[in-house]
Amino acid sequence: MPSSSQRGAVLVADDDPVMRMLMLEMLAGVGLDAIEAADGAQAVRLAHERRPDLILMDVEMPQMDGFAACRAIRRDESGGAQVPIVMVTGGDDIEAVTSAYEAGATDFVSKPINWPILGHRVLYVLRASDAIARLRIADAQNRAVLAAIPDTFFRMNRDGFYLDYEPGHDRSGQGRTPGERAGRAADRHDAPFSSERCIGRHISDMLPRPIAARMLDQLGEVLRTQEIRSVEYELIRFGAAQHFEARLVATSPSEVLGLVRDISERKRSEEQIRRLAYCDSLTGIPNRQAFLENLERELQRSKIGNKKFAVLFMDLDAFKRINDTLGHNVGDHLLKIVSERLRETIRPSDLVSRGDAGLDGTTEDSASNLARLGGDEFTILIPDLERVEHALNVAHRVKEAMRRPFLIDGNEIFVTASIGISLFPEDGDDCNSLLKFADTAMYHAKNCGKNNAKLYSSSLTMQIMSHVKLEVGLRKALQNDELYLLYQPQLDVRSQEVVGVEALVRWRHPERGIISPTEFIPLAEETGLIVPIGEWVLRTACNQARAWQRHGRRALRMAVNLSAKQFKDENLSQIVLSALHETGLDPKLLELELTEGTLMDDALATLATLEQLRRIGVYLSIDDFGTGYSSMNYLKRFDVRALKIDRSFINGLPQDSENAAITRAIIAMAHGLKMAVVAEGVETDEQLVLLEEYGCDVVQGYFLGHPSTAESITHMLGPVRLVLPSG
Numbered sequence: 001m002p003s004s005s006q007r008g009a010v011l012v013a014d015d016d017p018v019m020r021m022l023m024l025e026m027l028a029g030v031g032l033d034a035i036e037a038a039d040g041a042q043a044v045r046l047a048h049e050r051r052p053d054l055i056l057m058d059v060e061m062p063q064m065d066g067f068a069a070c071r072a073i074r075r076d077e078s079g080g081a082q083v084p085i086v087m088v089t090g091g092d093d094i095e096a097v098t099s100a101y102e103a104g105a106t107d108f109v110s111k112p113i114n115w116p117i118l119g120h121r122v123l124y125v126l127r128a129s130d131a132i133a134r135l136r137i138a139d140a141q142n143r144a145v146l147a148a149i150p151d152t153f154f155r156m157n158r159d160g161f162y163l164d165y166e167p168g169h170d171r172s173g174q175g176r177t178p179g180e181r182a183g184r185a186a187d188r189h190d191a192p193f194s195s196e197r198c199i200g201r202h203i204s205d206m207l208p209r210p211i212a213a214r215m216l217d218q219l220g221e222v223l224r225t226q227e228i229r230s231v232e233y234e235l236i237r238f239g240a241a242q243h244f245e246a247r248l249v250a251t252s253p254s255e256v257l258g259l260v261r262d263i264s265e266r267k268r269s270e271e272q273i274r275r276l277a278y279c280d281s282l283t284g285i286p287n288r289q290a291f292l293e294n295l296e297r298e299l300q301r302s303k304i305g306n307k308k309f310a311v312l313f314m315d316l317d318a319f320k321r322i323n324d325t326l327g328h329n330v331g332d333h334l335l336k337i338v339s340e341r342l343r344e345t346i347r348p349s350d351l352v353s354r355g356d357a358g359l360d361g362t363t364e365d366s367a368s369n370l371a372r373l374g375g376d377e378f379t380i381l382i383p384d385l386e387r388v389e390h391a392l393n394v395a396h397r398v399k400e401a402m403r404r405p406f407l408i409d410g411n412e413i414f415v416t417a418s419i420g421i422s423l424f425p426e427d428g429d430d431c432n433s434l435l436k437f438a439d440t441a442m443y444h445a446k447n448c449g450k451n452n453a454k455l456y457s458s459s460l461t462m463q464i465m466s467h468v469k470l471e472v473g474l475r476k477a478l479q480n481d482e483l484y485l486l487y488q489p490q491l492d493v494r495s496q497e498v499v500g501v502e503a504l505v506r507w508r509h510p511e512r513g514i515i516s517p518t519e520f521i522p523l524a525e526e527t528g529l530i531v532p533i534g535e536w537v538l539r540t541a542c543n544q545a546r547a548w549q550r551h552g553r554r555a556l557r558m559a560v561n562l563s564a565k566q567f568k569d570e571n572l573s574q575i576v577l578s579a580l581h582e583t584g585l586d587p588k589l590l591e592l593e594l595t596e597g598t599l600m601d602d603a604l605a606t607l608a609t610l611e612q613l614r615r616i617g618v619y620l621s622i623d624d625f626g627t628g629y630s631s632m633n634y635l636k637r638f639d640v641r642a643l644k645i646d647r648s649f650i651n652g653l654p655q656d657s658e659n660a661a662i663t664r665a666i667i668a669m670a671h672g673l674k675m676a677v678v679a680e681g682v683e684t685d686e687q688l689v690l691l692e693e694y695g696c697d698v699v700q701g702y703f704l705g706h707p708s709t710a711e712s713i714t715h716m717l718g719p720v721r722l723v724l725p726s727g
Contacts, residue, residue, distance in 0.1 A: 013043035040064030165198035283339035291371035310391035313438035395453035416451035486707035500557035503541035587617035647681025
């Protein structure tokens with residue numbers, strides 16, 4: 001109905017002018033405007049053109065009677081179908097009333113007309129028409145919304161029978177359903193639901209009985225509490241799993257309204273998020289977060305059940321070498337294969353909490369008992385541990401599995417693993433302690449020669465703390481001037497004169513006193529401190545050699561050891577040049593000693609570095625020769641100036657015939673390659689005599705002189721004289 005600020009328009013169709021006049025006065029009295037039509041044809045035309053809010057139509061009119069006009073207006077698609085039409089008929093003409101309704105009339109008025117009543121009746125019909133129009137619009141909007149929403153709606157009574165059902169639609173416009181009852185024929189199992197199939201049926205006829213039972217339980221709770229409840233369930237549809245959520249709300253004491261939504265996409269997203277949060281992206285096994293949460297659950301379960309479990313911490317030995325030499329792509333590939341081999345090696349019974357095992361022998365959390373913490377570190381949780389031997393057996397199987405070669409890009413790669421084991425409750429009663437202690441035991445396994453498995457003990461913590469404290473002290477040793485050099489003389493066998501010294505670093509700790517190089521040098525190698533320490537040794541030794549030369553003493557060759565890390569430093573040549581430039585030492589008086597292992601690791605890169613050092617003019621030698629593995633071809637190409645025979649071959653002389661033969665062969669080979677030979681560890685006169693007989697060039701050892709201070713070496717050199725060492 002028009003608002004109070006807008007007058008409605010009523011079309012009055014009657015061939016009697018007096019009747020039209022009376023109609024117009026009546027309409028004006030109730031605040032309505034009028035449009036006049038003298039016959040049915042004119043009424044049809046004006047209804048189309050003016051779009052009145054209501055039509056008062058006389059039945060008997062010339063040219064086109066009221067019935068025909070009513071039918072014509074109703075056929076008008078531009079709005080004639082909805083406009084209310086009130087027919088004016090004779091008082092006792094029942095047949096005319098019937099015909100009026102059949103023609104599409106909304107209401108009728110019989111003659112003689114009660115004019116005041118007619119005005120109110122017109123207003124009532126207009127209000128009713130407006131309400132119907134609004135309902136029609138609301139219904140259209142609701143249907144549009146329902147058509148856009150993919151959810152299924154239903155009404156259900158307290159007994160579980162569908163009272164109404166409106167299936168949802170997926171994005172393709174095809175009807176989607178919340179499932180079929182399990183066990184039906186395949187052609188009906190995936191058939192879509194419809195109102196006809198569901199209305200009047202019980203929920204257990206449409207859904208699998210376990211799901212229907214859960215729905216009925218929640219339906220009862222909704223009616224009892226008048227609170228919204230939801231049920232999530234999974235169905236197999238068209239050969240694939242679909243997930244649904246049904247939300248139930250009470251609409252009366254005995255009925256509920258249900259909304260069923262397909263949440264398969266949400267479940268997939270949740271699974272993806274879960275995988276990102278709890279799955280290692282490289283190997284596909286659980287990550288650190290997943291393992292820590294599972295470890296916490298197992299810890300609480302074991303405390304309650306008074307059970308034991310073990311944590312295994314595995315680290316691949318020398319994995320960094322694979323990354324550095326073969327590349328990170330190969331390293332990543334290796335980690336993937338390692339994780340697969342771990343899964344194959346560890347038995348299900350090793351991982352499953354037997355108290356929580358399901359029918360198939362697995363548990364939801366068992367997959368998280370194996371994890372990659374990061375890098376080349378893996379952890380294994382062994383629940384319900386009855387004997388420590390079981391954890392050791394698992395560690396042994398893993399260790400042996402890692403020893404088998406890994407085939408990558410047609411190449412065999414060999415690695416080993418070190419494993420540490422901590423036990424609950426013996427070693428700790430919280431997750432952080434158990435993981436830390438397993439890590440500590442793993443490092444102990446590495447220190448015991450790698451490819452090993454060790455149980456944690458409290459003494460290990462003391463060792464680790466001591467190790468950490470020693471590392472902290474070593475980092476401060478340089479800046480606190482706690483490092484110093486001793487020099488061991490080297491004697492020319494033929495001239496019996498000192499021709500060189502070897503610089504040996506020592507550490508005077510402020511609390512522990514003198515710390516042996518065998519204790520702090522491996523630590524320096526492990527932490528990388530060997531590089532700055534080695535640079536300090538090089539500069540200090542060069543400065544001392546130049547000081548002897550400057551004060552008129554003999555021009556001794558200064559031998560300085562280079563570690564593998566120093567040799568691989570891309571700035572090595574610049575560091576050597578800088579030390580020589582700052583001290584003014586002649587390059588010929590600086591001897592750089594390298595081990596066989598250092599030279600043979602990436603021999604092609606070694607050749608390039610040696611060439612840089614040769615261009616500087618320094619003297620190059622191979623230290624501890626005979627303890628490693630040298631390719632004779634590369635040894636020739638390295639073009640070093642001297643070989644130092646390792647003390648292990650000198651110790652048994654002259655009694656050990658095998659060592660004697662090896663020593664004699666090394667000397668002959670070196671001379672054949674035009675290299676000088678230095679023998680280390682000479683401690684007796686018999687050894688010196690034998691080495692002279694074999695043709696050894698230079699010797700050093702306790703028999704000739706212990707490592708000494710610079711002042712002691714100065715006194716040993718005697719009067720001022722200048723003799724350049726041979727070679």
